[in-house]
Amino acid sequence: MAAYEAIASTTLTTNTQTITFSSLPTTYKHLQLRVYARGSRTGSADVAGIRFNSNTSAVYFVHRMSGTTTATAQFFTGYTYCWLASTLASPGLSSTVSFNSCVADILDYGSTNKNKTVRAIQGVDTNGNGLVEYVDSTWINNNAITSITVFCVNDNFVSGSVFALYGLRSA
Amino acid sequence: MATIDLIAHTEVGPAGASSVNFSSIANTFDDLWIMVTTRAASGLPQVLMRFNNETSTTTYSTTSTYGFGNVAQSDRQANANGVSFDQYNMQANTNWTSINILIPQYKNTSNFKQSLIDYYSPNNQANSSFVFENYCGGRASLWRNTGAISSIQFTLSSGSFVEKSTFTLYGITKA
Numbered sequence: 055m056a057a058y059e060a061i062a063s064t065t066l067t068t069n070t071q072t073i074t075f076s077s078l079p080t081t082y083k084h085l086q087l088r089v090y091a092r093g094s095r096t097g098s099a100d101v102a103g104i105r106f107n108s109n110t111s112a113v114y115f116v117h118r119m120s121g122t123t124t125a126t127a128q129f130f131t132g133y134t135y136c137w138l139a140s141t142l143a144s145p146g147l148s149s150t151v152s153f154n155s156c157v158a159d160i161l162d163y164g165s166t167n168k169n170k171t172v173r174a175i176q177g178v179d180t181n182g183n184g185l186v187e188y189v190d191s192t193w194i195n196n197n198a199i200t201s202i203t204v205f206c207v208n209d210n211f212v213s214g215s216v217f218a219l220y221g222l223r224s225a
Numbered sequence: 226m227a228t229i230d231l232i233a234h235t236e237v238g239p240a241g242a243s244s245v246n247f248s249s250i251a252n253t254f255d256d257l258w259i260m261v262t263t264r265a266a267s268g269l270p271q272v273l274m275r276f277n278n279e280t281s282t283t284t285y286s287t288t289s290t291y292g293f294g295n296v297a298q299s300d301r302q303a304n305a306n307g308v309s310f311d312q313y314n315m316q317a318n319t320n321w322t323s324i325n326i327l328i329p330q331y332k333n334t335s336n337f338k339q340s341l342i343d344y345y346s347p348n349n350q351a352n353s354s355f356v357f358e359n360y361c362g363g364r365a366s367l368w369r370n371t372g373a374i375s376s377i378q379f380t381l382s383s384g385s386f387v388e389k390s391t392f393t394l395y396g397i398t399k400a
């Protein structure tokens with residue numbers, strides 16, 4: 055039995071704001087989400103967020119360390135979602151068509167006695183703009199994660215964006 | 226097909242190597258993942274990664290954030306001739322730079338190619354420029370070419386990779 059397995063994936067064929075992975079299997083210890091995405095927002099970059107079990111309450115907090123041409127560290131409490139990307143490539147970021155790359159680990163997602171954490175590295179470069187960041191988030195909830203919702207906060211993910219979920223076994 | 230497959234592995238021999246090349250990469254995967262451990266034979270050269278032997282000085286760009294000692298910095302490099310990685314472990318040092326590279330959607334022929342890089346260059350030896358400074362960071366890079374990636378080249382800005390440097394290429398397949 056493989057220790058790392060593909061669970062599900064979605065490749066967008068139309069611009070879409072929300073992608074949900076539901077009825078998650080309980081056979082894995084950890085989850086890994088790999089995202090290749092771009093937003094359709096004009097005027098400025100967008101944000102990619104993630105929620106668990108459709109919980110939209112202000113029970114998430116975020117810590118990120120990022121770099122553009124300067125290094126920044128920030129901490130936010132009372133958020134209604136975890137961050138996957140604070141800067142999602144879009145026409146508002148650059149006319150160069152780039153997609154963000156993100157790898158997010160969701161540890162011990164089936165635990166019923168731990169708040170859940172998301173540890174992600176993500177970035178995008180547009181030859182003159184861009185960002186790379188380590189973003190760590192917490193969902194203050196002990197429930198097992200049964201569904202994951204990835205969403206574009208202000209507009210849509212564009213066609214061609216890819217969302218792939220993987221499971222890691224512990225035994 | 227497994228979710229992660231080994232595509233190729235190279236370990237540098239006693240003579241060292243000025244470059245390492247993964248060629249004829251199959252287009253049967255969704256993403257590529259590369260793990261590198263390396264050290265330069267002399268000096269502090271940058272590791273350069275290029276695709277499809279493209280050495281144009283206009284097609285690569287990188288945004289970086291990194292820390293060394295107690296300093297955090299970021300910078301951006303546009304119109305470069307490759308994706309570069311600093312390594313501050315020195316010739317006489319026994320430490321090795323570790324580089325983890327994700328190249329998503331490498332066979333996509335509609336979009337430019339992104340790389341997401343996480344790396345660590347330990348250094349426990351002083352010289353005139355760097356004193357006991359480890360170096361770690363992340364990089365997001367763009368190759369402004371819509372061609373499918375069929376080969377990947379690693380070189381140094383000067384000199385050679387030392388013996389026992391390793392370069393391992395995996396393919397990732399989604400559901």
